[in-house]
Amino acid sequence: MAGHILVLNTGSSSIKYELIDVRSRARPARGAVERIGEDEGLLAHHVPGAAPYERKGRFGDHEQGLRAVLAAFREAGPELDPVAVGHRVVHGGTRFTGAVLLGEAEIAAIEELAPLAPLHNPVNVTGVRVAQAAFPGVPQVAVFDTAFQLSLPPEAHTYAVPREWRERYGVRRFGFHGTSCAYVSRRAAAFLGREPSALNLIVLHLGNGASATAVEGGRSADTSMGLTPLEGLVMGTRSGDVDPALAGYLSRVAGLDAAGVEEALGRHGGLLALAGTGDMREVRSRASAGDAEARLALAVYCRRIRKYVGAYYALLGRVDAVVFTGGVGEHDAATRAASLGGLERLGVTVDPGRNEAASDAEREISPPGAEVAVLVVPTDEEWEIARQALELIG
Structure with missing residues (x-):
């Protein structure tokens, strides 16, 4: 056509x-x-x-x-x-x-x-x-955005909450960034010369919004975002995981209502709350200049990613590749290295030279012959949308 x-x-x-x-x-x-x-x-x-x-x-x-x-x-x-x-x-x-x-x-x-x-x-x-x-x-x-994540098994998408919430109000994990995950998973498989159905991947979409997704045989097996995009990793302005009792606590001690807490966690949390800016480039610049809050923000951000990578490795049992995408994932070598630091015993490691080499191409940043490939795959959600539209109209 x-x-x-x-x-x-x-x-x-x-x-x-x-x-x-x-x-x-x-x-x-x-x-x-x-x-x-x-x-x-x-x-x-x-x-x-x-x-x-x-x-x-x-x-x-x-x-x-x-x-x-x-x-x-x-x-x-x-x-x-x-x-x-x-x-x-x-x-x-x-x-x-x-x-x-x-x-x-x-x-x-x-x-x-x-x-x-x-x-x-x-x-x-x-x-x-x-x-x-x-x-x-x-x-x-x-x-x-949610479609790719609907393959989550019941044990992954079910919250341990009252039945009425689940059945009447549809409370469950949905997950997001599905359009990006679908594209990146397919491109990662092509890069490795394998069929998507034969691979287990951990896809890290790191942008202003950020998520981790465990992809098993081309299908989402678990993902960090939940009912809404607020759950999971630390993001530009979103807090990611917090204690669910936080809203009740702040209602008692600070007089905040649920809407106020939701607004704060979604629009005034994340890197913005920790470092005064939601832009990772500015956070890194401030950290390099010695700003203690910016350094803490980076440590919190990367630690959360590392925790999810380890958890999804355990769920999948075998991981063929960890894939970085999104604005931060594609362009911030220091974040990639820090997020995977300490996972060498799992076969996950980053080659400094490959990681720091400037490139906008699909590439491998793990050492040659690494047990788990670490890839950078630029996302192209627009093409994925166009591709799916084209398939639908024939």
Whole structure:
């Protein structure tokens, strides 16, 4: 099939997009709208070989941001005539096990799942509605962050909580970063010259959001994020694992309600809470300058990763590769080394020269002949969304 697929990633305060050529995987255009709802918003639209197109100002909501994206294509090119539009949707609950063509029933189901992802599912639907109006008759395809994780066995996704919570309110582990995990797992297998079904992997997606996933034979066997993306690793602004009694304790001693605690743990926790910034590059810069809080933040961050790697090694029984991806995972050699330090007895080790060599390619950073390969595989969620959309429309 010839043509382009437009991929829309409509986030809580941003819109990222790429136009992808179906045959060559080239990107004729890509861009983002940042800081939606704030006075200092920015749209940056990039076309290879052309001067960047930018528009600054206020984008009051996601609909305004999406209409500005369509205007950028009209004004700066290229011509926008997609064969399909692929949408990243954060939460598909247990209903959506793979990509789906979007009709009114599917859109209504995504809206019904909004309590599980209140910052994302509603704006994901906004993206669908605007795209439907802009491209009538063009297939709209949803690809769900949770879909890859639905292979979790019951002992992995079941919380030890009252039956009513589980059955009436759907309380369980869902997991996220599934689109990235699906792509990275497949690419890691190709790099190693093996079939995905023959490999056990631990995938570490380290970005502003961060997760660890145990992948057994190409399927998710366990993952660190839970009912929401808050559980698990330390992240840019999310705390990751804390004592569940924390909300009750803070209610008693500080007068905080559940919403206040949730807001603090999700938006003001993580590296931001420990080091004053959620940007790993800035944390590392401060640590290098001797900032004790930044050094502690790095130690907490890497220790949590190491703990999950060890736990997932025990669950899998055999690990063929540990795979780093995401902005931090792909570019921060020091974090990779510190996160796996002390696991040599498990056959997991990093070669300093390979690890610190600058590269944007898929690569192995463990010593030659290592018992467990350590890989860096740049993620490409946009292509994974386009690929799944293409498969669905035939």
